[in-house]
Amino acid sequence: MPLSDVALTCDHLLCVSRRLSRQVVCHAVATAEQSLPFRRQKTKGEVKTYREWYNFGVHDRDTSLTSEKCQLLVAQYLLGQDWKLTAPESLAQEVWGVLANSTVGEEEAKDAIIKQVWSRYAQRLHEVCQRADHPQYNRGWLEMRIWLTKQAGRVVGNPQTGEDIVQETLIKLQSIFEEGSLRTPRALWAFALQLLRTTAIDWQRGETAAKRGSGQVFSLEEIQTVGQEQEAWEERIPEQTNKHARVTENALVTSKLREQLHAFFQAHLPSELQRQIAIAHYIDDLTPREIASLLGKTPHEIRQAKARIVKQLRNLPGDLRGQLLEILDQYEKDKGIL
């Protein structure tokens, strides 16, 4: 098959990746490229989506992450986002300076690269948007508007409403920047999302009040974000859980108090996953991030489960709470911390 046909096939497969799992697409692309004597290189302009960017290099024969590959990844990501406030080379150099000595695998390194890009570009954007006399001031606000408009689609369903909310959010942001109130620019994205969400909720409440005043029947619905998961995920125990249970149990020091704490959680927490998380967090002292990586969850899911655990334990009858506190206090003395 001519190289150009393979390239077209790969492009087509990548374009339909929205409807196929990543594994299926990667396998198909790898199969198509098997007979190629050298790597197929996409030009800068061809990489448009995050998934294309992320899959870049997956089929490379050389899987080590180098500064050149880092530079290419950074450049392609900036191109995909249409972010032009900083030269890709200088940003890539900064990112490589942080990640050069890391020991993570290539896939994790790509995630780490993009997180660094996000953090540093946020600071650049904040710097540019703060001063009206900055030569890139208009470009900065344009990029902010484009980014917020994309996110507004996840917060509100109506595009017209989304535009109004984005406009109001931008006005608030501009005021905040002029006051110099945002002291940690690396948090700009999360801050802007919070402002967008708050503006959307306020707008929704205003609409509700107006409709109630007009006598219309209207049920107030909370603004939901796309992809909000049901609570039932907590009941699905992933395969790693049982593996972790065996590792945890094997690692436990044969301390009577640890066994008591373990038994208390087993007896008074309603779900197996809550029990696993309680053991990992309160006995083995793992953080939500560490537990998440063991259980194949995200840190915020673990944090949500942890809050349920705390609520469950705080709501126990007085005698059981007392029993738990006694075990915890004695456990700390046993560890020599108190």
Place this chain on the structure above:
Amino acid sequence: MMHLQRNHSQILAAQIRDSYAPLTWPGFCIQCRTRLPLFITDEFLNEPVERLYPEVAYHLDVCADCLKEYMALTRLLHAAFQGEEDA
């Protein structure tokens, strides 16, 4: 609050006793939400947020409203991170 720099079982005992009552008062919600973008960003960047922002971590364990806000913002940030693919 340096006294919050403790291990997790000690913090659990404090939460059951409600030892750090100001962190469970509704008034702390405003402080928590002000710090949430930074907390979420640093968690996203794999920073040790329990150590950096112990009051926020403590409050998220005991305040359902702030936890809900945290979950919503985190999901939005992760969705934004994924890019056009999930739009």
